[in-house]
Amino acid sequence: MKKLAIIGLIAAGTMSLMAADGAALYKKCAGCHGAHGEKHALGKSKPIKGWSKDKLVESLKGYKAGTRNVYGMGGLMKGQVASYSDADIEAVSEYISKF
Structure with a gap:
Protein backbone atom coordinates (compact mmCIF):
# COMPACT_ATOMS: atom_id res chain seq x y z
CA MET A 1 0.00 0.00 0.00
CA LYS A 2 2.83 2.38 0.87
CA LYS A 3 4.48 1.64 -2.48
CA LEU A 4 1.29 2.61 -4.33
CA ALA A 5 1.04 5.85 -2.36
CA ILE A 6 4.66 6.71 -3.14
CA ILE A 7 4.20 5.90 -6.83
CA GLY A 8 1.09 8.09 -6.88
CA LEU A 9 2.94 11.01 -5.32
CA ILE A 10 5.83 10.65 -7.75
CA ALA A 11 3.43 10.50 -10.71
CA ALA A 12 1.55 13.58 -9.49
CA GLY A 13 4.81 15.49 -9.06
CA THR A 14 6.02 14.49 -12.49
CA MET A 15 2.73 15.55 -14.08
CA SER A 16 2.84 18.96 -12.41
CA LEU A 17 6.40 19.44 -13.67
CA ALA A 30 3.38 39.67 -25.42
CA GLY A 31 5.11 41.28 -28.39
CA CYS A 32 1.76 42.00 -30.04
CA HIS A 33 -0.70 41.84 -27.13
CA GLY A 34 1.44 43.58 -24.50
CA ALA A 35 2.82 42.32 -21.20
CA HIS A 36 -0.67 42.22 -19.71
CA GLY A 37 -2.89 41.85 -22.79
CA GLU A 38 -3.49 45.60 -22.87
CA LYS A 39 -2.45 46.32 -26.47
CA HIS A 40 -4.43 46.38 -29.70
CA ALA A 41 -2.37 43.67 -31.45
CA LEU A 42 -0.78 45.13 -34.57
CA GLY A 43 -3.19 48.03 -34.19
CA LYS A 44 -6.10 45.80 -35.26
CA SER A 45 -7.53 43.68 -32.47
CA LYS A 46 -9.16 44.62 -29.22
CA PRO A 47 -7.10 44.08 -26.06
CA ILE A 48 -7.47 40.59 -24.59
CA LYS A 49 -7.11 41.84 -21.04
CA GLY A 50 -10.30 41.03 -19.14
CA TRP A 51 -11.33 38.10 -21.33
CA SER A 52 -12.59 34.98 -19.55
CA LYS A 53 -10.64 31.75 -19.76
CA ASP A 54 -13.48 30.13 -21.70
CA LYS A 55 -13.51 32.90 -24.30
CA LEU A 56 -9.74 32.66 -24.68
CA VAL A 57 -9.79 28.87 -25.03
CA GLU A 58 -12.54 29.05 -27.63
CA SER A 59 -10.71 31.76 -29.58
CA LEU A 60 -7.34 30.03 -29.54
CA LYS A 61 -8.83 26.69 -30.54
CA GLY A 62 -10.66 28.43 -33.39
CA TYR A 63 -7.45 30.03 -34.61
CA LYS A 64 -5.61 26.71 -34.35
CA ALA A 65 -8.35 24.94 -36.35
CA GLY A 66 -8.36 27.72 -38.95
CA THR A 67 -12.03 28.49 -38.33
CA ARG A 68 -11.52 31.89 -36.68
CA ASN A 69 -10.40 34.99 -38.59
CA VAL A 70 -11.10 38.13 -36.61
CA TYR A 71 -9.65 41.40 -37.96
CA GLY A 72 -7.94 39.39 -40.71
CA MET A 73 -5.58 37.84 -38.17
CA GLY A 74 -6.61 34.20 -38.68
CA GLY A 75 -3.54 33.12 -40.62
CA LEU A 76 -1.10 34.87 -38.33
CA MET A 77 -2.76 33.54 -35.18
CA LYS A 78 -3.01 30.02 -36.62
CA GLY A 79 0.76 30.05 -36.97
CA GLN A 80 1.19 31.34 -33.45
CA VAL A 81 -0.89 28.59 -31.82
CA ALA A 82 -0.20 25.73 -34.24
CA SER A 83 2.28 24.10 -31.87
CA TYR A 84 0.09 24.53 -28.77
CA SER A 85 -1.45 21.39 -27.32
CA LYS A 98 -5.83 36.68 -14.61
CA PHE A 99 -4.78 40.03 -16.15
Missing part, protein backbone atom coordinates in the same frame (compact mmCIF):
# COMPACT_ATOMS: atom_id res chain seq x y z
CA MET A 18 5.20 18.56 -17.16
CA ALA A 19 2.16 20.83 -16.94
CA ALA A 20 2.15 23.70 -19.37
CA ASP A 21 3.43 27.00 -18.02
CA GLY A 22 1.02 29.73 -19.10
CA ALA A 23 3.45 32.55 -18.30
CA ALA A 24 6.19 30.96 -20.41
CA LEU A 25 3.77 30.30 -23.27
CA TYR A 26 2.51 33.89 -23.18
CA LYS A 27 5.99 35.30 -23.83
CA LYS A 28 5.54 34.86 -27.58
CA CYS A 29 2.16 36.65 -27.38
CA ASP A 86 -4.88 21.55 -25.69
CA ALA A 87 -3.06 21.68 -22.33
CA ASP A 88 -0.98 24.64 -23.58
CA ILE A 89 -4.13 26.46 -24.69
CA GLU A 90 -5.74 25.85 -21.31
CA ALA A 91 -2.63 27.04 -19.45
CA VAL A 92 -2.05 30.21 -21.46
CA SER A 93 -5.77 31.03 -21.35
CA GLU A 94 -5.79 30.62 -17.57
CA TYR A 95 -2.75 32.90 -17.34
CA ILE A 96 -4.24 35.62 -19.58
CA SER A 97 -7.59 35.50 -17.78
